[in-house]
Amino acid sequence: MTLISEQQLPSIIKRLAHQILETYPGLENAVIVGLQPRGVFLSDKIVAALQKEIDPSLVQYGKLDITFFRDDIRRELHLGSETNLPFSIEGKIVILIDDVLYTGRTIRAAMDAMLGYGRPSSVELLVFVDRRFTRNLPIEATYVGRSVDSIDSQRVSVEWAKTEGEDKVLMFSTDKEK
Numbered sequence: 001m002t003l004i005s006e007q008q009l010p011s012i013i014k015r016l017a018h019q020i021l022e023t024y025p026g027l028e029n030a031v032i033v034g035l036q037p038r039g040v041f042l043s044d045k046i047v048a049a050l051q052k053e054i055d056p057s058l059v060q061y062g063k064l065d066i067t068f069f070r071d072d073i074r075r076e077l078h079l080g081s082e083t084n085l086p087f088s089i090e091g092k093i094v095i096l097i098d099d100v101l102y103t104g105r106t107i108r109a110a111m112d113a114m115l116g117y118g119r120p121s122s123v124e125l126l127v128f129v130d131r132r133f134t135r136n137l138p139i140e141a142t143y144v145g146r147s148v149d150s151i152d153s154q155r156v157s158v159e160w161a162k163t164e165g166e167d168k169v170l171m172f173s174t175d176k177e178k
Contacts (some may be wrong), residue, residue: 003129003156004146004169012145016126017049019143020095029121030093031060035110036067036081039098041160042128046097060087064096069109083113090118095143099158101127104137129156129169 004012024030027050034043040063047061062085096110107125114120126143131150146169150156153175161167 001171002168003148003171006167009167012128013045013049016143016145017046017053020046020050020126021053024093026054027058027060029091030095031062031087031089032095032097033062033064033085033089033110033114035096035098035106036063036065036083038100038158039096041162042099042126042158043097046126060092062086064110064113066106066109066113069113085117088118089114089120091121092118094120094123095126096123097126099127100129100131100156101125101139101141101144102131102134102156104135104139107139108137128158131156 020030021027032043032047032050034040034047043061043063047059050059063081063083064085065081065083067081094114096107096114098106098110101107111123114123124142125139127141128145130141130144130147132147133149134152148156148171150171153173154171155174157170157172159166159168159170
């Protein structure tokens with residue numbers, strides 16, 4: 001099942017960018033941090049939309065690798081990505097961006113990783129898809145592209161033109177007995 005089509009994606013990106021600017025006009029004291037690897041595809045699009053609306057030099061954008069802060073690092077093989085935070089997050093409002101909010105564990109790892117770069121005044125979360133009712137941790141998104149009610153036997157896959165050939169979001173069952 002298609003949750004977000006390639007035709008719907010631009011308007012959702014624009015809406016999310018406008019919601020950020022409604023809250024933080026000119027992004028004063030706010031920075032954007034995309035989570036490696038999959039959140040960066042979304043954060044690149046959000047940043048491009050923000051730069052169309054305001055002076056591009058006002059958009060402070062970084063990328064954060066959380067690989068070695070994950071709680072499943074010992075269970076699965078993870079290849080690290082690059083962290084690039086060309087600014088201090090000390091005292092800033094950090095808007096973390098990731099593709100899917102599921103259990104909350106990725107965001108917990110991101111907050112741990114981020115603290116190595118300073119202590120922000122606050123942290124907000126922007127996600128493309130919020131899989132409601134699936135949290136293991138009390139984490140909630142501030143900005144949401146689409147909310148979906150799903151169960152553990154379902155999977156949400158965000159596909160990007162850069163890697164999968166088309167921008168879209170799918171939800172499908174992983175239940176073998178179907």
